[in-house]
Amino acid sequence: MVENRPILNFITHAALILGVLFLCFPVWMALTASTHAPEALSKSPIPMWFGNQGWENYTQLLSAGLPAAGGVPLGRMMLNSLVMALGITLGKIAVSILSAYAIVYFRLPFRMGFFWMIFVTLMLPVEVRILPTFDVVTKLGMLNTYAGLIVPLIASATATFLFRQFFLTIPDELVEAARIDRAGPIRFFLDILLPMSRTNIAALFIILFIYGWNQYLWPLLVTTDEGLYTVVMGIQRMVNSGESLPVWHYVMGTAVLGMIPPVVVVVAMQKFFVKGLVESEK
């Protein structure tokens, strides 16, 4: 702060509080609505404070799910989401750290070719090539499997770039020292490079976990088996379940459950999150 201006201080805090309210208000409403009986949500204005049905609503959702939307217990959906998110995260990190290692530390003919090939994947989000990708997955027999949910999404240009950038900052003397000590490339990777990449891996883990957990279109396409539904994608069947009106107390309960894991990860590991976000965009 350059000078002290009380009025400006007031405006600053007012703006920030307003912003926080704008961001928190929808989630607050979702949280309170999920603790009411359906009757309380049937007429305007709906209550803005907690109801007394919270325990019943959430146990019903987690153990039995919604009959109108396939009746998959939300516990099951959360587990599917977790498997998918972790699979995508770990897969992306493993695949990209290996290829970054190859690109930086080896003399690879066609290196630029590989580099561009990886780079192009950055440009083609799933959304724009839905149908043909779906065809490939069908031909490989990967519909309705965890592999089908995970494998097509684990190529990552962003992560490869990030690791490459980081490896380039590691002094050459380390490799020389390792080679004098007769460490081979695999030994060097496992004992030196991997431990040094810890913070980068942690930062990337958070960004990719959110990416994986929040996938929507892909699970929507490759799963027709209700036992494989994920939370984020399953909620759509509750909202648009056809003839019956949406059961908002359950829908909001699902929304709350679906956002808890990624939000907790972001808030709990805020330092790594900010690092990962800012660096993966460079």
Next chain:
Amino acid sequence: MQKRVIFRSKSLPYLLVLPQIVITLLFFFWPSYQALESSFFIEDAFGFSREWVGLRNYAELFADPGYLRSFRTTLVFGLSVAALALGMSLGLAVAANRVLRAAQIYRTLLIWPYAVAPALAGVIWYFLMNPSMGIVAYWLDGLGVEWNHYVNGDQALLLVVIAAAWKQVSYNFLFFLAGLQSIPKSLIEAAAIDRAGPIRRFWTITLPLLSPTTFFLLVVNLVYAFFDTFALIHATTEGGPADATSVLVFRVYNTGFIGQDYGSSAAQSVVLMTLVIGMTFVQFRYVERKVTY
């Protein structure tokens, strides 16, 4: 680009890049090629036969008023989301940068929506603005605004714009804050000594110095609005009412999976790919420029 000191091995590096390359070929290049190829054919509904039609799919696409309207909708949607999200987050970042104490608390309270899935954000706003019992719709009614996004297309579009922008504010906020913190304090102090007030300082120093960040965020926000918001629209308005919220990405899905018109869907995919590649190119040109500064 590469290390001076490297390992020598014939097969190991290939083994290391193999998984990435296989996945890229299988799930990126092959499908993209397929999309390009089938955009030149018309396939019958059962997939038994297909006929080479050259550019007819494209010609039909651009002669289709519905598709052209989708272009307009996408543009309006993208620009509104970007303007709303950028404006709000810039205001918040400038405010947060001024606060000394409690800055950390504000930051925590402002960044968490980044983690909320677009589909969930959409569903929650859909609930808040539900014409029969949504609380926001109720307040609007009190102000004399009749809200019904089931009937009114413009209101449905506004609904998805607000939900999409709501989610994007945190992301922009973090980047603006980082940008603001990298502006040298001495510049601001020098201007203050020359009796420039806070508003003048913002317009003549802060905003110009933030322009690289702003431009970068503009591209990112547009890409987000064009492609990542499929979930938001699919889970709520489903493109309706009467195609009012049917953005291009939603249309690709709808034409291909619901309408089963593979040729047209593939042509749309190709148009979108060109669009993404163009935008990424612009973004990288800018990144290079930033490096040479």
